[in-house]
Amino acid sequence: MKKPIAILFFILLNIYTVAAQTEISIPYGNNKEAGNYKDVNGIKMYYEIYGSGKPLVLLHGNGGSIKGHARRIEYFKNQFQVIAIDSRGHGKSTDTSNKQLNYKQMADDVSVLLDSLKIKDTYIWGQSDGGILGLLIAIHHPEKVSKLAAFGANLYPGKKAVYDEIDKLVMDTLKATKDPRTKNLYTLLAYQPDIKDKDLQKIKCPVLIMSGDRDAIRLEHSIEIFNNIENSNLFVMPGATHFGSYEKTELFNLVLSSFFNEPFKKTSTVDIFKGKK
Numbered sequence: 047m048k049k050p051i052a053i054l055f056f057i058l059l060n061i062y063t064v065a066a067q068t069e070i071s072i073p074y075g076n077n078k079e080a081g082n083y084k085d086v087n088g089i090k091m092y093y094e095i096y097g098s099g100k101p102l103v104l105l106h107g108n109g110g111s112i113k114g115h116a117r118r119i120e121y122f123k124n125q126f127q128v129i130a131i132d133s134r135g136h137g138k139s140t141d142t143s144n145k146q147l148n149y150k151q152m153a154d155d156v157s158v159l160l161d162s163l164k165i166k167d168t169y170i171w172g173q174s175d176g177g178i179l180g181l182l183i184a185i186h187h188p189e190k191v192s193k194l195a196a197f198g199a200n201l202y203p204g205k206k207a208v209y210d211e212i213d214k215l216v217m218d219t220l221k222a223t224k225d226p227r228t229k230n231l232y233t234l235l236a237y238q239p240d241i242k243d244k245d246l247q248k249i250k251c252p253v254l255i256m257s258g259d260r261d262a263i264r265l266e267h268s269i270e271i272f273n274n275i276e277n278s279n280l281f282v283m284p285g286a287t288h289f290g291s292y293e294k295t296e297l298f299n300l301v302l303s304s305f306f307n308e309p310f311k312k313t314s315t316v317d318i319f320k321g322k323k
Contacts, residue, residue: 070116070117070120072116072119072120074094074112074113074115074116074119074130075094075111075112075113075114075115075116075130075132075137075138076113076138077094080094080095080096081093081094081138082094082095083138084159084162084163086155086158086159086162087134087151087154087155087158088143089134089139089140089141089142089143089155090139090140091131091132091134091139091155091159092112092131092132092137092138092139093112093129093130093131093132093159094112094119094129094130095127095128095129095130096119096123096127096128096130097122097123097124097125097126097127097128098127099125099126099127100126100127100168100169100306101126101127101129101165101167101168101169102122102125102126102127102128102129102168102169102170102171102306103129103130103131103156103160103168103169103170103171104118104119104122104128104129104130104131104171104172104176105131105133105156105170105171105172105173105175105176105177105179105180106131106132106133106136106137106172106173106175106176107173107174107175107176107198108174108175108231108234108235109136109231110136110137110173110175110176111132111136111137111138112130112131112132112137112138113137114173114292115130117292117295118171118291118299121295121299122299122302122303125303125306125307126169126306129163129165129168131156131159133152133155133156133175133176133179134147134151134152134155135147135227135230135231144226144230146230146233146234147230147231147233147234148234148238149175149178149179149182149234149238149239150182150186150239152175152179153179153182153183153186153187154186156179156183157183157186157187157190160190165190166189166190167189167190167191167192168190168191168192169191169192169193169194169195169306170183170184170191170193170194170195171194171195171196171197171302172194172195172196172197172199173197173198173291174197174198174199174262174288175234176196177196177197177198177199177256178196178199178200178239178241180194180195180196180199181194181196181199181201181241181246181249181271182239182241184249184251184253185241185245185246185248185249188248188249188250188251191251192251192252193251193252193253193254193305193306193310194249194251194252194253194254195253195254195256195302195305195306196253196254196255196256196271197256197257197290197291198256198257198258198261198262198263198268198288198290199255199263199268199271200239200263200267201239201240201241201242201243201246201267201270201271202239202240202241203216203235203236203237203238203239206264206267207263207264207267208262208263208264208267209262209264212262216232216235216236217236219232220232220233220236243270243274246271246274246275247274247275247276249275249276249277250276250277251277252277252278252279252305252310253275253277253278253279254278254279254280254281254301254302254305255268255271255272255275255278255279255280255281256281256282256283256290256291256301257280257281257282257283257290258282258283258286258287258288258289258290258293259282259283259284259285259286260285260286260287261286261287261288261290262287262288263288265282268280268282277310277312278312279305279310279311279312281301283297283298283301
């Protein structure tokens with residue numbers, strides 16, 4: 047029964063190894079020159095800021111931290127004011143309450159942090175759990191989001207959203223683990239989120255739904271998200287997993303830069319045939 051936990055460790059270790067390869071000398075995620083804390087909803091929330099211009103918030107996945115954004119920060123800090131955040135109970139944003147993590151609470155944390163930094167609207171990119179947080183911020187705090195990109199987000203847990211093997215991995219790990227932090231993280235995965243199609247339909251800002259073609263999230267689920275957001279585009283990365291943003295960094299950066307820097311378009315083939323461009 048220890049195997050699922052070992053698999054998780056291997057996946058996370060690979061992510062962090064890829065993100066922190068040799069040519070990056072700045073200690074992202076533990077940089078005293080760029081890092082700071084804010085008192086947010088009863089916790090000390092850690093964040094780092096790099097660059098200047100339009101704010102771009104980076105939100106990591108389950109069990110991750112700012113460290114996993116090293117390559118992204120290196121690239122996007124030359125275009126935006128990058129605000130990388132450790133979510134509640136992750137990285138250096140400790141949560142001494144030991145309460146069960148909740149996506150809505152975590153999204154509200156980001157909103158309060160943005161208020162404290164006097165940032166009224168921003169671009170947001172989120173990976174996995176970070177994508178869920180981005181969707182929730184766009185739903186509940188729409189005034190704060192001008193564009194959102196989410197890679198590998200889901201609306202609800204279970205086999206209708208994720209592939210059977212991933213769901214089994216989550217449930218087996220949850221049954222086997224005695225580690226409180228692992229239990230908290232996997233309970234989050236096993237029983238949350240709970241986002242309805244009608245909630246997605248409230249989102250009016252431009253959204254880019256991103257997925258690997260061999261993601262943990264079922265492709266049809268990502269399409270469901272895409273179909274329920276009026277102003278959305280869909281990008282499926284070929285030959286990529288749930289961690290496509292790490293596996294194909296150059297392609298990812300190109301697509302994300304295009305989305306954030308160019309005017310949003312949703313022209314359809316029907317529009318072209320009818321002469322509407």
